Amino acid sequence: MIMIIDIITKIQYIVNGKLGYISLLNYISLLKIMKVQIMTDTKFGNGKLLAEALKKEFSTEDNVNIADVKDVSPKKIAEDVPDVIILGGAVRMFRGDPKSKKWLSELNKILEKSSKSIQYGTGFLTHALPTDKVQGFAKKYLDKIDNASMIEKSYSELLTARVEGQQGPIFPKEMEKAIVYIKEFMNWMKK
Secondary structure (H helix, E strand, O other), X not given: OEEEEEOOOEEEEEEOOEEEEEEHHHHHHHHOXXXXXXXXXXXXXXXXXXXXXXXXXXXXXXXXXEEEOOOOOHHHHHHHOOOEEEEEEEOEOOEOOHHHHHHHHHHHHHHHHHOOOEEEEEEEEEEOOOHHHOHHHHHHHHHHHHOOOOEEEEOOOOEEEEEOXXXXXXXXXXXXXXXXXXXXXXXXXXX
């Protein structure tokens, strides 16, 4: 419970029966801390490396977690209700990522039932195809994120990162592109 005592200088709060005070400036800064969930579906580790590079661009005060769709259930993420979801996947054998898309559908159903929502969403795909050949997969993947009714706002672009050969690693220029992408995404969220 939060009771406002003096709006200019401090806010009184009670947590677990203990009385405390916090300055208004500290309270406002706490409001800006985001819970970010980056999900991957990685076979050779490229998605996780990309997720870690994206995580580094968020504020150290933000709570950014990385997990794989094979290891963390949509139910667990729905319980935590992040402010931001970044759904990673891969194009394998000329197929968009069915595991990540299925995982997102399940998350959306759980969130609908609980009347919870995630404020922002975006995604990324790793792939071994030339960039111009992956655009169709990227559009379908982005549409899946955009059509998730419990994601309030989805970013209009999807990050694609090309890997060397089938197993990677990600080309260095693609990692540079990823950093630019996530900075643009974060600026978009501030609007």
